[in-house]
Amino acid sequence: MAPKLNSPVYPVVWCDDHVQLIDQTRLPGEHTVVEIRRSGDMATAIQTMIVRGAPAIGVAAAFGMYLGSREISTSDREAFLQQLEGIGKTLGATRPTAVNLFWAVSRMLKVAQGNPGSVGDIQAQLLQTAVAIASEDVQTCKAIGEHGLSILPQSPEKLCLLTHCNAGALATAGYGTALGVVRSAWTAGRLAQVYADETRPRLQGAKLTAWECVQEGIPVTVIADGMAAHCMQQGMIDLVVVGADRIAANGDAANKIGTYSVALCAQAHKIPFYVAAPLSTIDFDLTDGSKIPIEERHPSELYQLGDLNICPPGVEFYNPAFDVTPAALIAGIITEHGVFKPEDVQSQLQHLAHA
Numbered sequence: 001m002a003p004k005l006n007s008p009v010y011p012v013v014w015c016d017d018h019v020q021l022i023d024q025t026r027l028p029g030e031h032t033v034v035e036i037r038r039s040g041d042m043a044t045a046i047q048t049m050i051v052r053g054a055p056a057i058g059v060a061a062a063f064g065m066y067l068g069s070r071e072i073s074t075s076d077r078e079a080f081l082q083q084l085e086g087i088g089k090t091l092g093a094t095r096p097t098a099v100n101l102f103w104a105v106s107r108m109l110k111v112a113q114g115n116p117g118s119v120g121d122i123q124a125q126l127l128q129t130a131v132a133i134a135s136e137d138v139q140t141c142k143a144i145g146e147h148g149l150s151i152l153p154q155s156p157e158k159l160c161l162l163t164h165c166n167a168g169a170l171a172t173a174g175y176g177t178a179l180g181v182v183r184s185a186w187t188a189g190r191l192a193q194v195y196a197d198e199t200r201p202r203l204q205g206a207k208l209t210a211w212e213c214v215q216e217g218i219p220v221t222v223i224a225d226g227m228a229a230h231c232m233q234q235g236m237i238d239l240v241v242v243g244a245d246r247i248a249a250n251g252d253a254a255n256k257i258g259t260y261s262v263a264l265c266a267q268a269h270k271i272p273f274y275v276a277a278p279l280s281t282i283d284f285d286l287t288d289g290s291k292i293p294i295e296e297r298h299p300s301e302l303y304q305l306g307d308l309n310i311c312p313p314g315v316e317f318y319n320p321a322f323d324v325t326p327a328a329l330i331a332g333i334i335t336e337h338g339v340f341k342p343e344d345v346q347s348q349l350q351h352l353a354h355a
């Protein structure tokens with residue numbers, strides 16, 4: 001019998017007239033909710049990683065666009081649209097790597113521009129669209145999870161999967177991409193253990209992935225980032241599945257810093273390495289991963305643990321938040337439309353993106 005999961009986690013929820021966000025900076029110690037009523041506050045929440053994960057950021061940005069539309073005090077349609085574009089630019093400046101953010105802002109702007117009605121009509125449609133984006137994302141993640149079952153190695157034994165960072169319900173509107181595959185494997189009775197890299201410097205694997213797994217009773221073991229190769233060498237890992245914040249047209253994938261290292265280790269040990277992401281994460285305008293903008297975050301993430309400084313004065317820091325895994329290291333990209341070889345992404349999926 002498949003294990004019964006606890007109630008799902010929804011990190012971005014519309015409630016009557018405001019958005020509720022799970023404050024991911026306080027997990028796992030505190031499960032608190034932040035109420036967001038203004039677009040500027042949503043931009044801050046995205047920038048400070050109260051909400052994080054490419055799909056979740058996209059959903060949050062969609063609601064941020066609606067909240068911003070309520071703050072525009074004009075009944076002139078053209079003036080309204082112009083100010084709405086400015087709100088979109090402010091939201092877009094918060095996290096440059098996560099393409100779902102720009103996808104959601106663009107979709108909201110197109111809805112507004114295509115509505116011939118009054119400002120009130122446009123605002124109403126913007127809210128409907130943001131709610132739809134959130135709902136669609138949950139269904140998309142569940143489809144990714146189901147398609148992910150097809151990539152599991154055929155074995156009478158239950159499998160051990162490794163993941164990096166958090167690509168779970170907290171990183172989406174619910175259910176998750178890479179953790180969506182994990183959830184599907186768990187409910188299908190195919191999963192023995194999840195190994196979660198701690199994911200320095202922000203420790204999303206240790207704090208968020210582990211928290212989600214514990215909530216649902218999924219067996220999880222946290223390992224330091226430097227242990228992944230050792231675990232593979234010892235035969236402890238059957239498969240690697242990670243999320244992505246942006247995928248180029250050739251299949252190169254940007255994900256949390258350290259993912260590239262895991263992919264290289266997986267190749268060396270002949271372990272399949274998969275990326276799980278929705279179609280909205282694929283940026284068909286970028287020919288390859290070298291064009292993906294890489295966010296660099298504040299060095300305090302490296303030299304501080306809470307209020308404790310762990311580095312000596314006078315050292316310098318380099319803190320890119322993401323790296324790019326070349327398509328040649330990726331066995332397949334799991335989307336809501338199925339599993340595709342990286343070289344087939346553009347030819348088989350671009351028409352769906354345009355549609």
